[in-house]
Amino acid sequence: MAPPLPTNQAQVNTPISASDQVVVFESVSIRFNGPPVLQDVSFQIGPAETRILLGPAGVGKSVLLKLANGLLRPDSGRIFLFGQEITHMHEEALLQLRMRTGMVFQESALFDSLTVRDNVGYQLVERNLPEEEVSRRVREALQFVELGHTYDLLPASLSGGMRRRVAIARAIIDQPAFLLYDSPTGGLDPVTSHTINELVVKERDVYATPALLVTHRLQDAFTMATHHYDSEQGKMVQLPDGQIDPKTTFLVLHEGRIIFDGSTEALLASEDPFLKEFLA
Amino acid sequence: MQLTLDQLESIAKRQLLAVQEYYLFCWQSVANLFRAPHYIADILTQADLIGVGSLPIVVLTGFFTGGVLALQSAASLAQFGAQAYTGRFVSLSMIRELAPVLTGLMVSGRNASGMASELGSMVVTEQIDAMRALGTDPMKKLVTPRMLSTVVMLFLLTIVADTVGTAGGAFVSVFISGQNGTQYFTSAYQALVWADIAQGLTKPLFFGFLIATVGCYFGMKTTGGTQGVGRATTEAVVVSSVLIIFSDFILSRAMLWLFSGI
Numbered sequence: 001m002a003p004p005l006p007t008n009q010a011q012v013n014t015p016i017s018a019s020d021q022v023v024v025f026e027s028v029s030i031r032f033n034g035p036p037v038l039q040d041v042s043f044q045i046g047p048a049e050t051r052i053l054l055g056p057a058g059v060g061k062s063v064l065l066k067l068a069n070g071l072l073r074p075d076s077g078r079i080f081l082f083g084q085e086i087t088h089m090h091e092e093a094l095l096q097l098r099m100r101t102g103m104v105f106q107e108s109a110l111f112d113s114l115t116v117r118d119n120v121g122y123q124l125v126e127r128n129l130p131e132e133e134v135s136r137r138v139r140e141a142l143q144f145v146e147l148g149h150t151y152d153l154l155p156a157s158l159s160g161g162m163r164r165r166v167a168i169a170r171a172i173i174d175q176p177a178f179l180l181y182d183s184p185t186g187g188l189d190p191v192t193s194h195t196i197n198e199l200v201v202k203e204r205d206v207y208a209t210p211a212l213l214v215t216h217r218l219q220d221a222f223t224m225a226t227h228h229y230d231s232e233q234g235k236m237v238q239l240p241d242g243q244i245d246p247k248t249t250f251l252v253l254h255e256g257r258i259i260f261d262g263s264t265e266a267l268l269a270s271e272d273p274f275l276k277e278f279l280a
Numbered sequence: 281m282q283l284t285l286d287q288l289e290s291i292a293k294r295q296l297l298a299v300q301e302y303y304l305f306c307w308q309s310v311a312n313l314f315r316a317p318h319y320i321a322d323i324l325t326q327a328d329l330i331g332v333g334s335l336p337i338v339v340l341t342g343f344f345t346g347g348v349l350a351l352q353s354a355a356s357l358a359q360f361g362a363q364a365y366t367g368r369f370v371s372l373s374m375i376r377e378l379a380p381v382l383t384g385l386m387v388s389g390r391n392a393s394g395m396a397s398e399l400g401s402m403v404v405t406e407q408i409d410a411m412r413a414l415g416t417d418p419m420k421k422l423v424t425p426r427m428l429s430t431v432v433m434l435f436l437l438t439i440v441a442d443t444v445g446t447a448g449g450a451f452v453s454v455f456i457s458g459q460n461g462t463q464y465f466t467s468a469y470q471a472l473v474w475a476d477i478a479q480g481l482t483k484p485l486f487f488g489f490l491i492a493t494v495g496c497y498f499g500m501k502t503t504g505g506t507q508g509v510g511r512a513t514t515e516a517v518v519v520s521s522v523l524i525i526f527s528d529f530i531l532s533r534a535m536l537w538l539f540s541g542i
Contacts, residue, residue: 098412105406122414122416
């Protein structure tokens with residue numbers, strides 16, 4: 001059985017030490033010409049930890065994700081990334097910091113005028129690495145997502161699921177220290193969703209990359225919490241004896257606030273009326 | 281009444297904010313010229329798209345504008361027995377005024393719209409955010425190369441328009457109005473002074489900057505999905521065209537004062 005996980009309350013009471021954590025949010029709020037999108041949001045992501053952010057559509061999950069790597073700036077509160085405060089960090093410095101992160105966007109956000117090779121190897125090309133090295137690493141990344149044959153294709157000729165996998169390859173090619181997934185399975189069929197979930201779990205278990213994953217699909221979230229990647233079998237398998245991955249924990253966002261921050265067991269045992277209805 | 285005043289205040293603030301944002305946008309696009317990395321390949325690609333791509337419309341516009349100038353002026357000048365001055369009239373009009381403005385308007389219609397729609401599409405499909413997430417500054421990668429290429433290529437396109445416009449005037453003068461070709465070119469050449477060339481070739485530098493920065497600004501500020509892209513494209517063409525005409529007036533006035541003391 002997996003070791004007991006910290007509860008919601010225990011995590012809230014843990015003193016925040018920005019330098020130990022990959023990401024720290026401290027009372028973050030943001031609004032866009034209307035009511036607040038996020039209010040007083042605080043949480044943290046530790047090393048090798050995967051946090052799944054749940055919540056109904058339109059609740060501000062993607063906004064929170066973009067705040068985490070400085071693509072948006074909060075109106076108030078503080079955000080730390082790799083121990084550095086990014087709340088008011090200059091864009092030039094942020095660009096350097098973001099090179100240590102990988103992000104998978106909701107609609108993939110592949111550059112439509114570039115081939116799969118140039119999309120996946122974009123960061124490496126920008127750093128002026130030799131062509132041979134770029135090609136080799138692109139092939140490795142595409143191999144990881146099992147899309148080696150798409151090397152010379154344009155994004156327009158790929159299916160939605162393939163585009164999502166190419167986006168994952170682009171995010172992981174430079175072995176990032178932190179991964180952000182924005183609804184990686186959104187709008188995909190169950191079979192393709194399973195493939196994407198497997199890739200996320202593979203990245204988590206093979207490279208132990210800390211991640212923040214946004215989804216509104218409970219099934220995907222619980223699959224990640226209850227499965228692990230078996231390198232010998234080369235596929236994702238369920239943890240034995242009903243175990244739950246201790247490094248995969250949950251955040252639930254509702255009406256702009258974090259209403260839950262804790263383990264899978266604590267989430268399932270919660271008596272909160274909204275959570276009960278949401279999980280039903 | 282109170283509501284109307286509030287609305288006016290809100291509109292005024294929005295406009296002022298847009299001007300401030302545009303000013304900062306322009307400043308950043310220029311400052312990036314002196315900051316690494318420099319995207320030479322992107323600059324050359326844009327120069328090809330903007331310069332070579334616009335060549336056919338600039339040649340056609342220049343030729344027929346020169347031709348129509350010769351046609352109209354020859355008829356008027358003939359009344360005073362001054363038809364021999366057609367070349368002078370055409371070359372001065374083309375080089376000082378019409379070639380820079382018409383080339384600017386043509387390139388604006390073709391490229392400001394192109395930049396706004398391309399960058400706008402990238403914004404609404406999160407490609408700009410993806411670029412930032414991958415550690416690339418979109419201002420350096422997308423805006424500065426477009427700005428530099430447009431300034432350089434509009435300068436060169438204006439020289440092409442000057443040449444082709446004068447040639448168009450010669451074609452009409454010789455083959456339609458029955459004038460002497462040598463007389464036309466001698467008149468056209470003798471009328472020109474350094475100040476005319478300087479005036480005509482300073483303007484495209486400003487127009488090119490306006491076209492690129494306005495096109496890119498509206499593209500990068502796009503909101504509201506595909507409808508927003510369409511709106512940004514239209515606004516980019518309208519604003520850049522109006523700014524070209526307006527700045528032409530200001531520049532003409534400044535050049536006249538500078539070169540002729542008028």
